[in-house]
Amino acid sequence: MTINFHSFRFARLHHSRKAIALPLTFLILFVSTLGLISITYYFAVEKVNARSQTLKVSTAKQDLISLDENVVSVAWQPGSARTLQIADSGGKLNVQPSIGALAISVSDNGDINKTVFNSTTGQVTYELPYAESADTGTYLKGDSRAVTNQSGSFITQLSVRTGDEHAELLLRYRPTVSSVEAGVEDGKTVNIVRIYVVNMNSSEAIAFYGKVPLRISCESTQLTTTTFSLEYNPETLLVTSVLEGVTGSVSIPISGTAEGAIIQIEVVQCNVSLERCVR
Numbered sequence: 001m002t003i004n005f006h007s008f009r010f011a012r013l014h015h016s017r018k019a020i021a022l023p024l025t026f027l028i029l030f031v032s033t034l035g036l037i038s039i040t041y042y043f044a045v046e047k048v049n050a051r052s053q054t055l056k057v058s059t060a061k062q063d064l065i066s067l068d069e070n071v072v073s074v075a076w077q078p079g080s081a082r083t084l085q086i087a088d089s090g091g092k093l094n095v096q097p098s099i100g101a102l103a104i105s106v107s108d109n110g111d112i113n114k115t116v117f118n119s120t121t122g123q124v125t126y127e128l129p130y131a132e133s134a135d136t137g138t139y140l141k142g143d144s145r146a147v148t149n150q151s152g153s154f155i156t157q158l159s160v161r162t163g164d165e166h167a168e169l170l171l172r173y174r175p176t177v178s179s180v181e182a183g184v185e186d187g188k189t190v191n192i193v194r195i196y197v198v199n200m201n202s203s204e205a206i207a208f209y210g211k212v213p214l215r216i217s218c219e220s221t222q223l224t225t226t227t228f229s230l231e232y233n234p235e236t237l238l239v240t241s242v243l244e245g246v247t248g249s250v251s252i253p254i255s256g257t258a259e260g261a262i263i264q265i266e267v268v269q270c271n272v273s274l275e276r277c278v279r
Helices: 002-074
Strands: 081-086 092-096 101-107 113-120 123-127 139-141 156-162 167-173 176-185 188-199 206-209 212-230 236-243 246-253 261-276
Touching: 002 081, 002 123, 002 139, 002 156, 002 167, 002 212, 002 261, 101 188, 113 188, 113 212, 113 261, 176 246, 188 236, 206 261
Parallel strands: 188 261
Antiparallel strands: 081 212, 092 123, 092 206, 101 113, 101 236, 123 167, 139 156, 156 167, 176 188, 212 261, 236 246
């Protein structure tokens, strides 16, 4: 009788443990599954967010490239204008007309040593949203040189740089230089050295998030001429540009005769204006 009683108690205990173990197992499986789902969801969201930020950065880059193309298309054509809408890429557009100090000087290691341009020329920046990689230090157009001896699109300097908090796009224009012989005057060869400058300091100061409709127009062009009549032939003229603290130079060949050379420096300034427009 005692043996049967203990057997009965053992059987009840065994069934009781099985009854507890079953829901406990399901609870462990449920918690584990929930944890796995949470981790998977977290990484999925992070991946989607990363792709979204990458897309925004790509859109902002394309917008600044389009802005440059519009500036170049109206430059040197007073009265021409275009409109462009900068998309909302999660960042901030800054049009800064009073920034971008540019000083240009010419010298021949002889009698010529003169500053022919000294002013701000303006710049545009776009503060990018946070992204793991924004290609900081790269150039979308142009390169790091502060002056070039070619015309056209090479005047553009569009780069990705480190900003105060995140990376930002920087669009500005550097001077470009060309030269040509223009005959003989008073027995001296005439050399015309032309320096092209795109100046945006007549633009509206803009600091804006979201979509920004812009009007890009060419207000005017200005020509400033400085002439040097030399009794010798310097052979080369050094044009030096200092753009926001970065210095660069190009050497221009100069033709002369036994009588000397005439060097005519022409600074051609194109005044481009950027302003918000209402559509």
